Amino acid sequence: MTDTLAGRAEALRALHRPGDPLVLPNAWDAGSARRVVEAGYPAVATSSSAVAESLGHADGEATPPGEMFAAVARVARAVAVPVTADLERGYGLRPVELVERLLDAGAVGLNLEDSDPRTGRLADAGAQADLLAEVRAAADAAGVPVVLNARIDVFLGSGGDPAARLTEAVRRATRYLAAGADCVYPILLADPAALSALVAAVPGAVNALARPGAPAVSALAALGVARVSFGGGLYAAARAHTDRLLRVVRAGGDPFVADQSAASG
Structure with missing residues (x-):
């Protein structure tokens, strides 16, 4: 089982190609996951907000962890491609338990946010880097090179100096990649010039969110992103x-x- 999961993790990582991004139309249950695969996509990602609402919960870690991991497991059982799970900020689980439950569910990648899902307050970048490093160490100990996507939340909300926000996003991205993240996800960053600058400044793969008002997938590819998510x-x-x-x-x-x-x- 570990060998199979390790192979899927490596396959998922290899799909992150700057300029030729992995496109992830996020699923919320086994049926939607199957449709993603039937449409020709090589991997499946879950959306925490979509899964939460489909289960009758609000987004923001209101879903009991057992229900979230059970939903991820149903998705992973339904498809024969790598699955990556949106796990918000980890539901307060210790990194070892978080990785253990992720792998038990059959998923080989995860998103982790750097703000409190309940308050929206940004976490200290150093503390978040420590969390990511512990998740990476737990995955290594389990023998599965889990694909770790570190979400950067500095662009959530309105206000603030755009240049300062970009500088902070680059700072966080660099720290998170050094801590063991495979990809960084500056969610809601849609300005092409700023996104291009971030891609050029960070030493790793960048995930962009496809949404109304954001550049099209082809334009995001041209900016050098390695992964495009559709979220909820x-x-x-x-x-x-x-x-x-x-x-x-x-x-x-x-x-x-x-x-x-x-x-x-």
């Missing part, structure tokens, strides 16, 4: 589509006709 975007789009069909039913209409009309339009 596909889940939100599916939810919005379901809401529209429910309104059609409520109004006495035919949701199947409405669905076909939307598709043809």
